[in-house]
Amino acid sequence: MSFEIPSPHDVGFKTFFQDKELVRDFINHYIPDEIKSYLDLSVIEIDISGFVAEEFKEFRTDVVVRVQLKNSDQMADLYFLFEHKSYPDRYARLQALHYSVQKWMNLYRRNKLGGYLPIVIPVIIYHGVSEWTFSHEFEDYFEIPHESFRVFVPKFRHLLHDITHMRDEAFKTSILMEIFHLLFKYIHFPELDIKLQEIFDLLEQLPDEDKRKEYLFNILKYVLASGSLSEERVTEHTRRFPGGKDMVGVAMQEIEKRVEQARRPYWEGVAKLENAQETLIDLATEVYGPIPGMLQVKIKSIQSIENLRALNRKIIRTESLDEFTEMVNTAALN
Numbered sequence: 641m642s643f644e645i646p647s648p649h650d651v652g653f654k655t656f657f658q659d660k661e662l663v664r665d666f667i668n669h670y671i672p673d674e675i676k677s678y679l680d681l682s683v684i685e686i687d688i689s690g691f692v693a694e695e696f697k698e699f700r701t702d703v704v705v706r707v708q709l710k711n712s713d714q715m716a717d718l719y720f721l722f723e724h725k726s727y728p729d730r731y732a733r734l735q736a737l738h739y740s741v742q743k744w745m746n747l748y749r750r751n752k753l754g755g756y757l758p759i760v761i762p763v764i765i766y767h768g769v770s771e772w773t774f775s776h777e778f779e780d781y782f783e784i785p786h787e788s789f790r791v792f793v794p795k796f797r798h799l800l801h802d803i804t805h806m807r808d809e810a811f812k813t814s815i816l817m818e819i820f821h822l823l824f825k826y827i828h829f830p831e832l833d834i835k836l837q838e839i840f841d842l843l844e845q846l847p848d849e850d851k852r853k854e855y856l857f858n859i860l861k862y863v864l865a866s867g868s869l870s871e872e873r874v875t876e877h878t879r880r881f882p883g884g885k886d887m888v889g890v891a892m893q894e895i896e897k898r899v900e901q902a903r904r905p906y907w908e909g910v911a912k913l914e915n916a917q918e919t920l921i922d923l924a925t926e927v928y929g930p931i932p933g934m935l936q937v938k939i940k941s942i943q944s945i946e947n948l949r950a951l952n953r954k955i956i957r958t959e960s961l962d963e964f965t966e967m968v969n970t971a972a973l974n
Contacts, residue, residue, distance in 0.1 A: 652862035653724035653765070653824070660686040662816045663703050667720070669813040670801060675761070679716075683708035719743060719760040726828075727768045733778050736762035736798050762798040767824040772802055815842050816855075823859060832868050836877050844880075856881060860891040916948040923952060928961045938968050947971040 656662055668681055685706040703720045721739055725732060740760040747753050766772050778796040782789075803825045811821035819842050826832040839859065846852040860878065863869055869877075871892060878884030917940050924931050924939075942948055951964075951971055958964045 652827075652858070652865075653722075655858045655862070656816075656820050657703070657722050659816065662820060663705075663720075663722075665814045665817045666722075667705065669817060671761075671763075672799070678710055680708040680710050683715075717758055719758050721760055721762045723762065723764050725764055725766045725768065728766075728770050728772050728774060730774050731781075732764050732774070733776070733796065733798055734781065736764065737778070737794065737796050740796075763801055764798055765801045765803065765824075767803040767827070769804070769828050771805070772800060776800060815845055818842055819855065819859075823862065827863070827866055827868055832863070833873065836863070836869070836874075840877060840880065856884070857887055857891060860888055861894060864888070864891055865895045913943065913945055913948075916945050916952075917942065920948050920951055920955075923955055924964060927955055927958075928964070931961070935965055935968060938965075938972050941972050942968070944971070 663686055664681070664684060667676075687704040687706070703722060705718045705720060706715055707718060708714075709716050721736060721743075723732070723736060723739075729735075740762065743760055744753075744757050747758070776797065779790070779793050782793050784790055784793065803821055806821070806825070808822070808825075811818045811825075819839050822835050822839050822842075826835040840856075843852055843856060843859075846855070856878075860874060863874055864871060871888065875885055875888045878888055881887070920939055921931070921936055924935075939948075942951075948971075951967060954967060955964060958967065
């Protein structure tokens with residue numbers, strides 16, 4: 641039995657890509673020209689409430705961009721899948737294709753296809769320490785015995801946005817884009833202590849005070865949750881903002897709450913398991929009298945509540961402690 645605490649990188653990434661202005665800036669500055677050349681970005685609508693499968697919600701952001709096509713009155717819906725990776729992942733292309741198929745099937749089940757499948761443009765945003773060395777070609781997943789088999793291999797592509805190996809000058813497109821790139825590029829490195837000053841300098845340039853406070857709070861949560869800088873050091877950096885110290889405290893409370901929420905199902909499961917084990921030991925004691933210590937140890941090694949409950953039901957039909965011990969040994973192996 642185990643529990644997982646959501647990666648602070650995944651949560652931090654999703655926070656940024658819920659911002660419509662940031663998504664638009666990303667498309668405008670970092671999507672290849674051969675795609676943008678067909679789009680009139682002066683007429684654009686962004687919807688971030690699109691379908692994302694439940695198991696992907698923490699680390700993928702589904703963005704529907706309704707955009708005017710150049711030299712046409714036609715509006716086109718493009719589905720951008722922004723997927724974050726903090727480590728090289730050989731099967732990122734496979735995951736992106738899996739998502740795309742789920743997207744199409746979801747639209748099909750809801751009778752929303754309109755005769756054609758919408759185009760999904762997967763963008764893998766990478767900011768890990770190691771170099772991304774994996775191929776971009778989906779065909780490379782396959783060992784093709786003969787060229788005759790190649791027609792059965794999907795021709796699927798994704799875009800890779802490798803933040804780690806971009807020069808900082810490439811980030812200077814908009815305030816939000818520069819903040820996002822600097823934060824994610826240096827989150828793994830000691831230079832973050834210096835870069836956080838640059839990030840806060842940029843943050844102070846945001847004209848919208850509410851947005852400035854919102855981003856400050858989300859940045860604090862990301863940096864503190866990642867453990868890249870100590871709470872004391874982050875507080876020192878944040879003193880320039882009114883109420884900055886208090887905001888650090890609130891951010892820490894939110895992080896601790898999130899960790900506790902992630903742990904709670906685990907500890908509740910442990911309590912139920914231990915209760916089932918003790919109940920079986922008590923019932924066996926009533927039936928047979930004091931039971932050997934080794935048998936108690938064997939019962940406590942059973943990690944299935946269903947098996948423990950089954951033993952509770954069967955014990956009244958056993959004729960001897962040896963028969964019950966044999967049943968416990970069998971349950972402990974499953």
